[in-house]
Amino acid sequence: MMDLNQDSIKRLEKAITDLRQHNFFRMYDSLWRLTFFSLIRGLASGLGWVIGATILVYLLTIILSQIEFIPILGEWASRLIEQIGKFDK
Numbered sequence: 001m002m003d004l005n006q007d008s009i010k011r012l013e014k015a016i017t018d019l020r021q022h023n024f025f026r027m028y029d030s031l032w033r034l035t036f037f038s039l040i041r042g043l044a045s046g047l048g049w050v051i052g053a054t055i056l057v058y059l060l061t062i063i064l065s066q067i068e069f070i071p072i073l074g075e076w077a078s079r080l081i082e083q084i085g086k087f088d089k
Contacts, residue, residue: 028034061084064077 061081065081
């Protein structure tokens with residue numbers, strides 16, 4: 001069996017104490033704190049999705065407005081841009 005001296009035990013106790021003080025363990029210590037952080041994380045994730053989708057739709061609209069010279073796609077893109085314009089008003 002391994003013989004542990006006092007110094008090793010003290011260092012092990014300090015390491016465990018430091019680990020218990022880590023933010024990860026402190027966050028999950030309380031149900032209210034866990035709920036709050038989960039809510040904030042969900043709100044940030046939802047906001048990220050909305051901003052990302054808005055940017056993608058904007059870029060798609062810009063790209064579609066540039067391809068009006070292609071007869072089939074140009075007509076479809078023009079109708080799509082009209083519909084988006086009507087939705088804005």
